[in-house]
Amino acid sequence: MKLKYELIHKDKNGNARYGILHTLHGSYETPIFMPVGTQATVKMLTPEELKNCKCGIILANTYHLWLRPGEDIINKHGGLHQFMNYDGPILTDSGGFQVFSLSNIRDIMEEGVSFKSHLDGSTLFLSPEKSINIQNKLNADIIMSFDECPPYPVSYEYMKESVERTLRWAQRGKEVHQNDKQAIFGIVQGGEFADLRKYSAIETVKLDFDGYSIGGVSVGEDHITKYKMIDYAVPYLPEDKPRYLMGVGDPVDIIEAVIRGIDMFDCVLPTRLARHGNALTNYGRINLKNAKYKDDLNPIEPDCDCYTCQNYTKSYIRHLINVNETLGGRLLSIHNIRFLTHLMEEIRTQIKNNNLLTFKEEFINKQKGENNNEMS
């Protein structure tokens, strides 16, 4: 048993699902938010801090780890778990997203993608087989198919070709995946085209993956389009497999996607916002650099059970951010990650109570509240 999704309850209103994802590194309730540890570290935080934030699965990025320190060094440790000292489940992406977003010069061929390293400009080549080989060495619990991530928008014709190519790549990757302790997910693409999303979903499911991801949703579309992309694909995904929406971490987007049947999310949002001095709260984002927090002796959120809110005032965190002390970003990262894991706890409770739609309205109203989203 390398991965098993157990569907426990469906919200009677909408498609939201409460379930449990069983992995070789523990069982975790879904829907779940997965913090991103790009370079084998969730920026600024230790594994113990992630656990205290009630994190389950975390992500690492194949492209970055392939470049530095190289998959062989990580494999020499036994894999990512040992390398970064994280004993919960880890998911690696395929590298596809970074290849298509970080490198400008590239040549997309049937064999794979030729591109220039974002570090030193050297020419690199990634193929479905190479991506899976690297991910096998990184030895995460869940690995991803290598897909093409087209920009938005592209023509229908281009997207159709791309979807076909991604399907062929998915099959090739699956064929070389030999590690029977690693689950592998397929990725549904197709942009904003309903029939291509449907086609991509049906054909990807035929390849029989351990879970299914919906890709291309985070690439700059408006919210309505994003939600449609999910709606176009979900009906064709099996109920007994987990569904993962890549790169989405905005609280409202998460709730909307859960209502549409998504189980797993990842995003750099909570840690990136934190490093820029921003906190996620129930009343919208707040920017701790704002002068009004200078002598505010309250925690970010009085009801929050995170280490930061239990021990530090907004005034102290503002000071740290203001004088460029890294502890500031670290304390905000802890709060923001805990904010999202707590939101997921709420979401799961609301699903069990068949109440997620009502919760969504209340949550959105609060988010529009007093703080007025003062993020810089």
Next chain:
Amino acid sequence: MKLKYELIHKDKNGNARYGILHTLHGSYETPIFMPVGTQATVKMLTPEELKNCKCGIILANTYHLWLRPGEDIINKHGGLHQFMNYDGPILTDSGGFQVFSLSNIRDIMEEGVSFKSHLDGSTLFLSPEKSINIQNKLNADIIMSFDECPPYPVSYEYMKESVERTLRWAQRGKEVHQNDKQAIFGIVQGGEFADLRKYSAIETVKLDFDGYSIGGVSVGEDHITKYKMIDYAVPYLPEDKPRYLMGVGDPVDIIEAVIRGIDMFDCVLPTRLARHGNALTNYGRINLKNAKYKDDLNPIEPDCDCYTCQNYTKSYIRHLINVNETLGGRLLSIHNIRFLTHLMEEIRTQIKNNNLLTFKEEFINKQKGENNNEMS
């Protein structure tokens, strides 16, 4: 009882002392090393991590906190302990060292020092009274007299004038110090001049402080001169008060100073070295950026009980440093601080065994060993 030094044992060889410093925030064995939390944070670390490193007293810098966030904001919290969430003892310096080391343009008057802010060039004025007032508001356990910190070398005549002025400043500061929960230390100056050190010590002791610091030792002199500066002053300091050598953190310097009768040390060395990828070890400094650690699966020191050495390989730490992930500097800070607190434990044991002189020779031989001090 705001502060009490209890002398327990003197090494039969040399002047090393083992004692206990009783503070309103707990009792701590001496000799002790105090990490520096310049801006009300020991860079990158939480109070819990400092405790896990077996830290006791920590330092904060009056000059920096006066400028940002300002002493009133900290006082509104109740003081530094509440502001930075540290419930062990805290010591604040007087601001004098920063005034004389960070600002180029200044005017030293009897009243105090006029200088330009290192942040925005605005003109600031610090006097003995102002320094104590700020330190009263910061509310640390131990505060320091405001002294002049002359560069090295200066003429005998200049140093004599400076010592006299520092004595007048010490008296003025002591007179305005009203907070009976804060101990106040006097500072012995006098550069490399034996008679001025003696004079400064005798006259400072006459003012009856709760402890005595030896200043001006860290300002770029050679080791022999440094040690002489200590030797010139210590015989005139009372046995029943703690002795603090400011700004010294090199392991060998610490041992040499303990042998000369010093009880307390502070330095940014362990955290600064860490942020540049360097680790203190029993076999000298090592630079984790060095390619030879790329696939080194051992901890920095197999015998070290710190969080870093218990959980991470040199290869992983090297990776973090190499890709500019702050967790790297954080893990090295933990190790380097624990290295020094562990060294102090060793030193205390050796004093109790009347064996510190022998230990020093062994330690120095090891430090010259295999790693060859590869620090960058």
